[in-house]
Amino acid sequence: MGNSELEQLISLQDLDLMIEESQEVEKLGFSITGCSELRIAREELAAKISKPLLFRYERLRKKLKRAIVPVKNDICLGCFLHQPTAIGAQAREGVDLFTCENCGRMLYWLD
Amino acid sequence: MQRHELRGHLREALFIPSMKATTKDQALEELLDLFVAERYVRNKQLVLEMLRQREMLGSTSLGKGVAVPHGRTTATADVIIAFGRSEKGVHFDASDEKPVTLFFMVIAPHNDEGNIYLPILGSLVTILKDTKKRNALNKVTTFAELVALIDGE
Numbered sequence: 033m034g035n036s037e038l039e040q041l042i043s044l045q046d047l048d049l050m051i052e053e054s055q056e057v058e059k060l061g062f063s064i065t066g067c068s069e070l071r072i073a074r075e076e077l078a079a080k081i082s083k084p085l086l087f088r089y090e091r092l093r094k095k096l097k098r099a100i101v102p103v104k105n106d107i108c109l110g111c112f113l114h115q116p117t118a119i120g121a122q123a124r125e126g127v128d129l130f131t132c133e134n135c136g137r138m139l140y141w142l143d
Numbered sequence: 144m145q146r147h148e149l150r151g152h153l154r155e156a157l158f159i160p161s162m163k164a165t166t167k168d169q170a171l172e173e174l175l176d177l178f179v180a181e182r183y184v185r186n187k188q189l190v191l192e193m194l195r196q197r198e199m200l201g202s203t204s205l206g207k208g209v210a211v212p213h214g215r216t217t218a219t220a221d222v223i224i225a226f227g228r229s230e231k232g233v234h235f236d237a238s239d240e241k242p243v244t245l246f247f248m249v250i251a252p253h254n255d256e257g258n259i260y261l262p263i264l265g266s267l268v269t270i271l272k273d274t275k276k277r278n279a280l281n282k283v284t285t286f287a288e289l290v291a292l293i294d295g296e
């Protein structure tokens with residue numbers, strides 16, 4: 033699990049929310065013309081992610097809405113549990129993917 | 144729609160009175176660089192990709208020389224607005240084909256406190272529909288002037 037796979041997951045989550053929210057954004061006065069192009073981009077990105085990780089992402093999204101959440105000042109911004117400082121150091125190097133022990137979401141360190 | 148307070152989301156460090164960008168992609172990058180420099184965003188490529196995809200969904204130009212590039216990303220924790228003004232204007236795939244001289248970039252987390260992200264976008268759209276406001280914004284040279292225009296209804 034390298035950093036890039038986590039980044040792909042983050043891009044996927046950002047895309048999924050962008051698609052979900054597109055109608056609300058359109059109501060504000062923005063012109064939305066590329067829904068189908070974006071859905072294709074979404075599927076292309078999803079195809080690059082390993083099946084088990086994608087499955088885990090989809091399951092977490094269904095259950096908790098956000099599958100990956102940021103961590104700031106060692107706090108999980110999904111459930112606000114403090115994360116062990118040692119984990120943060122490892123996570124920033126991108127060698128491993130970490131999960132919040134409290135809420136089960138995948139974690140992305142912002143700082 | 145109820146007007147949402149914008150002042151608290153503007154930052155002096157995220158203010159460019161005279162942008163260098165001459166293309167759409169350069170404009171996105173120039174504005175995003177401010178978020179990176181101020182550490183609101185750690186991974187620039189990740190957020191740049193999101194902003195480009197948002198443009199794929201439809202140009203964030205509202206016509207009349209204004210654009211509000213925006214998006215939510217997992218890679219930030221705060222709802223922040225950057226302002227940029229381009230004297231020459233930048234081609235931004237606007238429906239009226241007018242070059243964009245006024246930019247408000249809004250970057251927000253997925254789960255923002257108080258659900259203010261969409262109301263903020265709505266408030267910006269409302270302000271930018273006002274011809275007098277647009278004319279005044281096109282003359283802004285300092286952050287204080289920007290704040291006064293945004294605050295003064």
Ligand SMILES: [Zn+2]
Binds near residue numbers: 113132
């Ligand atoms: Zn958590």
